[in-house]
Amino acid sequence: MASEHIIGRVSIVAPVYNEVDALWPLYESLVKVMDKLGRPVEVILVNDGSSDGSAERLDEIAEKDERFTVIHLRRNFGQTAAMAAGFDMARGEAVIAIDADLQNDPADIPAMLAKLDEGYDVVSGWRKYRKDTWLTRKLPSAVANWLISKVTGVYLHDYGCSLKAYRADVLKDVKLYGEMHRFIPALAYWAGGRVTEMEVTHHPRKYGKTKYGVSRILRVVLDLVTVKFLLTYATRPLQVFGRWGLISGGLGVLLGLYLTVQKLFYGASLANRPALMLSVLLMLMGVQLITMGLIAELQARTYYEAQDKPVYTVRYVKYKAGRMREGFPGD
Numbered sequence: 657m658a659s660e661h662i663i664g665r666v667s668i669v670a671p672v673y674n675e676v677d678a679l680w681p682l683y684e685s686l687v688k689v690m691d692k693l694g695r696p697v698e699v700i701l702v703n704d705g706s707s708d709g710s711a712e713r714l715d716e717i718a719e720k721d722e723r724f725t726v727i728h729l730r731r732n733f734g735q736t737a738a739m740a741a742g743f744d745m746a747r748g749e750a751v752i753a754i755d756a757d758l759q760n761d762p763a764d765i766p767a768m769l770a771k772l773d774e775g776y777d778v779v780s781g782w783r784k785y786r787k788d789t790w791l792t793r794k795l796p797s798a799v800a801n802w803l804i805s806k807v808t809g810v811y812l813h814d815y816g817c818s819l820k821a822y823r824a825d826v827l828k829d830v831k832l833y834g835e836m837h838r839f840i841p842a843l844a845y846w847a848g849g850r851v852t853e854m855e856v857t858h859h860p861r862k863y864g865k866t867k868y869g870v871s872r873i874l875r876v877v878l879d880l881v882t883v884k885f886l887l888t889y890a891t892r893p894l895q896v897f898g899r900w901g902l903i904s905g906g907l908g909v910l911l912g913l914y915l916t917v918q919k920l921f922y923g924a925s926l927a928n929r930p931a932l933m934l935s936v937l938l939m940l941m942g943v944q945l946i947t948m949g950l951i952a953e954l955q956a957r958t959y960y961e962a963q964d965k966p967v968y969t970v971r972y973v974k975y976k977a978g979r980m981r982e983g984f985p986g987d
Contacts, residue, residue: 661775663750665696667824668765669742671735672714672756673704678863679713683724685762690723693766699724700742701756705732735818740832751822753837759787760819761857768821768854777826777849778841780812781819781856788858800876807884808842812853815841819856823849835876839883846887893956897949905942911935 690697714726771779805811826844889896912935918924
């Protein structure tokens, strides 16, 4: 095991929304794990606008144990935003995301850290024996996992499992919106990260009510479209818009030429033919798509150049022992 892979400090991030009954059991479970890890650990609990007394319970926990920090958001922003708030405050070399409802088991955290110690950048939990209803939870999840894996090319059994472990440097450039937290493994893989999956324990829900609904499926699908675009065309948007623009414009031109031949050589009337309008529409769509691609290309260049943001990521840089980093070889 390479020493540079060993994780030191650990941050655990748990979004909380109306989970007042689960918070003391969560605290006790986390403390048991933290005391056995043998590493410095902090826990960041993010109150996502709870209205059931969770805020007061969280403050009691923070007063009781200095290792626990509580962030109170002004209103309910959603799970992804709450996770982002916790990630931004995390100071550990590794960040563990976990649900506060205790369906995820904190006892799985040491095994996930051991995977990070092996050199992985992301360890994604897999609820192989999931304790949820089949029709409303398991079936939609299975379809979503299959679709996400196909679109992103990162094949995981359970993108929806909140229990995941990340190296902190993987998260520093990830901006989370919508339901994007579930796509972090794919984004990390695209940036060159090593991603793996491990089975984790999943318990039946004992506290509170599920926050997932049918509307969330639609949001995930829309975010998947965004992720696919970011993974494939973020630095070259003209290639996707331009391709379809050329196809559309080309079809419009070919159809227009066909109609021109019909008119000039066969005397066909075009005034009442829908094909003429279709030809014009296809050509206009082609021009619009290519124009959109050029505008997106300018925006992409502005995004990267204005922030001096590279289009690559570096895993690490190796120097010969004793060499001064600032010096040039031979000087």
